[in-house]
Amino acid sequence: MDKDYIDRNNIIERYLLHQLTDEERHRFRTALLFDPKLREEVEHTRLLHRQIKASIARQQPRAWYQNRSYLGLGLFALLMAAVLIWLALPEPSAPSSPSAPAIPKSTTAPPKQPAAGAEQTAVPKQPAGQADDEQRTIPRTKRQPATPTPEKPQPIAQLEPSYAPHPYLDQFTDSYNRNSQSIASLTRTPDSLYRRGEDDSLLFQLGGRLRVEGAVPAERFVVRIFSNKLEDFESFRPLYNLSPAISMDEGEPTFSAAAKLQLQPGLYYYLLEDNEAEDLIYTGKFIVE
């Protein structure tokens, strides 16, 4: 691999971004062994890429929730708001505090006469001079007439938690990871992705062509199915792990995964992974209604 070929085909950049084919990569690695100058150029380009990424990352403003000072300020504001709301709330109608302002006797309603034969339990007759006790019998609503509150607008439709998008996986759905060189195409049609079987199970199907040279071990690829819960993904609790079958089709290796799944209604994500390279190749999602 000469310098001209390397420059013309942008080999150094593609090498650093893991975009070379196996053959190109082996040839380039050999060229690197024989040419210390080329090695240095690669190292400098690698350094340059890292500097570009670091500079851009430094330039990008961090999300407010990633900034600790904002987070602290937010928590403080939340606490203050909670205290203010607590202070503004009307006091409970149960026994009021002795420091409550006295209400003139003239405004108080005369105590109701108990029905004949009934025990006087609710409003006992108070001796004169015990104003505090008397206040207890006055319902709060009479002192502070409540203003009619407008009805809260109800949302037209609310998303069930089981259908809520996954906070992390959703941004990667229907996208290939370009780092991965092993998958050429992915056969995936939304209508044939799953079908409801007679026993109420779902038939999940995923297939594609591979760009891998030589024999492909059966255990190389895996399809993992996750629920839409973040904690399941973070704790690595896939609902299903499917090993796709590898076969040859018109001289090209293909893979296909199919399984009957027992799933509750909700949103689910599937991840196609390369076990050998420990690489995520493709992310997709589907809904069970």
Add this chain to the structure above:
Amino acid sequence: MEEQAKHAFPSYCDRLRAKDPAAWQWLMGHFEERVKPWLFQKVAALPKGYNMARQDFVEEVFAQATYKFYDLFQNGHFETLSDLRGLMFRVAEFAVKEGYQKVKRDQKLYFSDEIAPESMNDMNAEAQAEKRKQEALETVRAFIRQLPRKDQDILGLYLDGLSFQTIALRTGLTEPNCRKRKQRALEQVKHLFFSRLHWIAALVHTLGGLPLQ
């Protein structure tokens, strides 16, 4: 080649010593198959604060290990293919440790806002080369700061390994536009970096410092 390497190792070894590209290419592929998965297992997760992906780190370590292997091979004595593999595993293990230190060092030297340590003022060759790189990278950093936000986004996403299709979706631009913007920005940065690197080297050379690399 595989047959020869496994069953006629002495002649294969001679081809390696004669720098036969085909023999070395096969060996590189063989090491990728055997050593790289082991490296991925060994480097489970990078420590916090390392501004690089695990795959990039493993690739860099593997590359450094092959260079070291190549140097050691010249003076070594090997009887079977597994001897070569054994050497490569040992070298790779060492390269992982070196890799961690190197990333840490680079992080401090090139990617932080801290002022360069005093040792950088030394006149020895290594320190001068570091200083040169640092200055060139500072120019790059300044240039990146004045790039339009969209160009920065495209460049960042491209270097993260995303396809232009995804970049176009994320930025709201067309695919050819993204491609063009990336090409233009990256070319400018490259030119700036490498010309600066060579210019400083030439200056040092003129002032009676180092020989040009």
